[in-house]
Amino acid sequence: MAASATSKVLTATVDFVTSSTSSLTHRRGLTCSAAAAAAVAARIVPHPPDLVRWVRREGGLVHPKLKITDHLSHGLGVVATEEIPQGSELVVLPSHLPLRFRRDPESDGGGEGADSLLNQLASRVPEELWAMRLGLRLLQVRATVGSFWWPYISNLPEAFSVPIFFSREDIKNLQYAPLLHQVNKRCRFLFEFEKEVKLMLENVALKDHPFGGQDVNASSLGWAMSAVSSRAFRLHGEILHNGKNADIPMLLPLIDMCNHSFQPNAQIVQEQDMNSPNMSIKVVAETPIEQDTPVMLNYGCLSNDLFLLDYGFVIPSNPFDYVELKYDGTLLDAASMAAGVSSPSFSSPNYWQKEILSQLNLQGDQALPKVSLGGPGLVDGRLLAALRVLLSNDKETVQGHDLDTLMSLSEEAPLGVPIEVAALRTVIALSVIALEHFPTKIMEDESILKGDVSSSKELAIQFRMQKKLMIIDVMRKLAKRVKMLSEEKSTA
Numbered sequence: 001m002a003a004s005a006t007s008k009v010l011t012a013t014v015d016f017v018t019s020s021t022s023s024l025t026h027r028r029g030l031t032c033s034a035a036a037a038a039a040v041a042a043r044i045v046p047h048p049p050d051l052v053r054w055v056r057r058e059g060g061l062v063h064p065k066l067k068i069t070d071h072l073s074h075g076l077g078v079v080a081t082e083e084i085p086q087g088s089e090l091v092v093l094p095s096h097l098p099l100r101f102r103r104d105p106e107s108d109g110g111g112e113g114a115d116s117l118l119n120q121l122a123s124r125v126p127e128e129l130w131a132m133r134l135g136l137r138l139l140q141v142r143a144t145v146g147s148f149w150w151p152y153i154s155n156l157p158e159a160f161s162v163p164i165f166f167s168r169e170d171i172k173n174l175q176y177a178p179l180l181h182q183v184n185k186r187c188r189f190l191f192e193f194e195k196e197v198k199l200m201l202e203n204v205a206l207k208d209h210p211f212g213g214q215d216v217n218a219s220s221l222g223w224a225m226s227a228v229s230s231r232a233f234r235l236h237g238e239i240l241h242n243g244k245n246a247d248i249p250m251l252l253p254l255i256d257m258c259n260h261s262f263q264p265n266a267q268i269v270q271e272q273d274m275n276s277p278n279m280s281i282k283v284v285a286e287t288p289i290e291q292d293t294p295v296m297l298n299y300g301c302l303s304n305d306l307f308l309l310d311y312g313f314v315i316p317s318n319p320f321d322y323v324e325l326k327y328d329g330t331l332l333d334a335a336s337m338a339a340g341v342s343s344p345s346f347s348s349p350n351y352w353q354k355e356i357l358s359q360l361n362l363q364g365d366q367a368l369p370k371v372s373l374g375g376p377g378l379v380d381g382r383l384l385a386a387l388r389v390l391l392s393n394d395k396e397t398v399q400g401h402d403l404d405t406l407m408s409l410s411e412e413a414p415l416g417v418p419i420e421v422a423a424l425r426t427v428i429a430l431s432v433i434a435l436e437h438f439p440t441k442i443m444e445d446e447s448i449l450k451g452d453v454s455s456s457k458e459l460a461i462q463f464r465m466q467k468k469l470m471i472i473d474v475m476r477k478l479a480k481r482v483k484m485l486s487e488e489k490s491t492a
């Protein structure tokens with residue numbers, strides 16, 4: 001495969017991103033450090049108060065057959081000490097226990113108070129880094145002597161295994177440009193934000209200081225952002241004056257001790273409190289929970305990029321994992337030729353094909369060239385439709401199908417078996433190119449993991465290995481489909 005074609009496949013090249021790799025490792029402050037292991041259970045203080053007792057004392061409910069315990073590879077977790085029936089309420093939090101960022105419009109107007117300064121700082125955080133906003137509140141509460149939330153805060157991990165705390169070397173070890181890009185973006189933001197916070201708080205009197213006069217740097221900001229991204233749930237806030245309620249992120253004491261599974265045995269339920277605009281938040285058993293079984297919640301159908309970036313772990317054989325590719329006609333021509341398709345015309349579509357590419361947002365001013373491979377659909381619908389359309393010379397047949405049909409892999413061969421086989425073979429060749437883009441092979445990764453590696457290096461290697469295994473899985477499934485179609489055709 002031509003090097004120029006292969007270098008285009010992933011949405012950005014690793015070299016480009018790593019040339020400016022930022023990392024928080026050399027800036028570890030008082031309040032944070034990289035996790036010594038993905039499953040590290042060390043807390044902010046060595047012997048924090050009993051969280052279960054605190055929740056009960058504050059009027060919450062904790063099922064008597066639950067306890068917090070070490071979960072081998074997931075840190076702490078919540079476990080059933082005896083069988084718990086389906087439908088049982090496991091934890092109920094009264095509305096004053098969740099920690100949220102409450103934006104008080106009256107303190108937004110440039111006043112001097114601590115809350116006003118916190119609001120001003122929060123308003124400088126871009127929406128996509130929402131975790132930093134609640135993180136500011138978390139830092140404020142953490143710095144408050146005698147804080148109501150201290151029993152909760154003191155039970156938080158002292159370190160997180162998210163990649164902003166990896167060494168530069170281990171960030172490069174991820175080998176996947178879209179994630180490197182996100183990690184760098186977060187690191188750069190934290191360094192910039194540290195400057196802004198310092199500037200804004202330089203001459204603030206102690207009584208007005210949102211962090212009780214304590215130094216806040218990129219590391220402590222990173223700790224707070226990671227605490228929130230790995231533990232907060234987006235839930236309905238209280239009912240607003242207009243009767244609606246907006247989704248807001250909240251830290252849920254004790255509930256956030258539950259680990260993640262795609263086959264959860266419990267779920268979060270919100271209930272309107274009688275006579276108040278508040279919502280109580282519960283965890284309810286969705287299935288019977290056997291003795292010694294952990295209570296598991298589903299954090300969401302996320303890719304490994306998001307699990308690693310926000311939570312600091314990677315899920316093996318994650319059905320929602322995918323790789324990003326850039327839609328590029330020249331690359332598709334190369335892939336298609338490698339797949340044995342004769343005279344493909346991806347780089348020179350004719351006018352009716354161009355129109356469809358525009359409708360698919362793959363061409364024109366509004367083009368969104370990022371497409372994906374993997375996930376539940378295996379192939380990005382827009383990519384599949386483009387391949388099917390560009391491999392066909394039959395305008396009438398193509399125009400006889402709507403875009404949804406052309407984009408669906410479950411629609412078997414809408415433009416005929418030869419076109420379908422050529423399209424799928426092209427995707428397989430694209431997958432090979434994507435695989436070649438990783439500097440190491442799976443076997444090399446496996447042998448590195450057999451050695452003595454740091455936990456962050458292990459996570460980085462697990463991440464890239466899972467991406468490669470996922471691509472191979474896509475290739476295998478598509479090859480099976482090609483075989484089936486070819487057999488069907490030959491027996492027809």
Ligand SMILES: C[S@@+](CC[C@H](N)C(=O)[O-])C[C@H]1O[C@@H](n2cnc3c(N)ncnc32)[C@H](O)[C@@H]1O
Nearest residue numbers: 074075076230231256257258259260311312313
């Ligand atoms: C909401 S907290 C759960 C409580 C956490 N285990 C603790 O020790 O505080 C989420 C964190 O738990 C760990 N975790 C949760 N589910 C996991 C899983 N399926 N695999 C690995 N780690 C997991 C990760 O460190 C994640 O950032």
